[in-house]
Amino acid sequence: MSIQVPWSVLPDYRCFGCSPHNLHGLRLEFQAHPEGLQARFALDRGFESYPGVVHGGLVGVICDETIGNLIVLERRRPAFTVSMRTRFVTPLLVDRPYRCVARLRADDGDLFHGSADVLDADGVVCATATAVYQPFSLDQVRHQLTLGDDEVALLDQAITATLAPNGA
Amino acid sequence: MAETTSLDSITEITAAVTEIAAAETGVPAADLTPDTDLRAVEGVDSVKVLRMIAKIERRYDIELEDEDVFGVATVGEVAVVVDKTLREKA
Numbered sequence: 001m002s003i004q005v006p007w008s009v010l011p012d013y014r015c016f017g018c019s020p021h022n023l024h025g026l027r028l029e030f031q032a033h034p035e036g037l038q039a040r041f042a043l044d045r046g047f048e049s050y051p052g053v054v055h056g057g058l059v060g061v062i063c064d065e066t067i068g069n070l071i072v073l074e075r076r077r078p079a080f081t082v083s084m085r086t087r088f089v090t091p092l093l094v095d096r097p098y099r100c101v102a103r104l105r106a107d108d109g110d111l112f113h114g115s116a117d118v119l120d121a122d123g124v125v126c127a128t129a130t131a132v133y134q135p136f137s138l139d140q141v142r143h144q145l146t147l148g149d150d151e152v153a154l155l156d157q158a159i160t161a162t163l164a165p166n167g168a
Numbered sequence: 169m170a171e172t173t174s175l176d177s178i179t180e181i182t183a184a185v186t187e188i189a190a191a192e193t194g195v196p197a198a199d200l201t202p203d204t205d206l207r208a209v210e211g212v213d214s215v216k217v218l219r220m221i222a223k224i225e226r227r228y229d230i231e232l233e234d235e236d237v238f239g240v241a242t243v244g245e246v247a248v249v250v251d252k253t254l255r256e257k258a
Contacts, residue, residue, distance in 0.1 A: 085231055087221070089222055090219075125219055125222050125223070128226060130231060
């Protein structure tokens with residue numbers, strides 16, 4: 001069963017990674033995973049790099065997106081990525097099924113640390129990523145968001161009330 | 169998630185690297201020594217070595233430098249760069 005991300009309370013949110021309303025985006029959906037959060041995906045040639053190969057930058061986007069949504073679901077705080085490192089083991093192929101599994105490390109200071117693996121249909125690791133995130137409140141970045149006051153309030157409430165992937 | 173939180177000895181790291189290398193290459197751990205050149209093992213290519221490195225990084229929650237990853241050949245050399253990275257992180 002797919003997990004609702006808090007952003008979905010905004011009827012027109014356009015996140016490149018997870019919005020169903022962005023026809024040019026990845027439209028990722030998330031499911032609970034024993035380690036954290038999982039996204040299953042298969043990308044078509046619109047996301048191609050070399051012929052038949054998924055663009056490597058998108059592998060990073062998918063890992064970032066899965067870790068980032070796990071943070072907001074588990075920690076109930078949005079966060080910006082401040083650094084990320086991806087290890088590419090094998091190329092991802094277009095139109096093949098993969099899944100990204102993200103997990104969080106125990107909090108250490110003010111920053112959140114997460115990691116993700118991209119696995120093929122046989123469970124073989126194709127890429128790994130580690131990333132660090134700085135949490136923020138919506139008020140702090142209010143001037144950067146193209147949202148009205150009522151939308152900010154709605155989103156704030158959704159983030160606070162969100163259910164963690166494990167149902168907590 | 170890291171399975172170790174305190175610094176392992178080089179012997180423990182070598183044992184862990186051997187275990188992961190055995191799982192990835194299909195060669196029994198008993199047949200792998202610190203001097204085993206991983207890329208010289210039959211059926212092992214650079215992808216398998218990279219996959220092994222990714223598992224080691226995940227196990228120890230570290231990020232190995234690419235220069236180290238592509239500069240090592242043997243099980244023992246992998247263990248040494250893991251040990252070095254763990255000490256730098258500590």
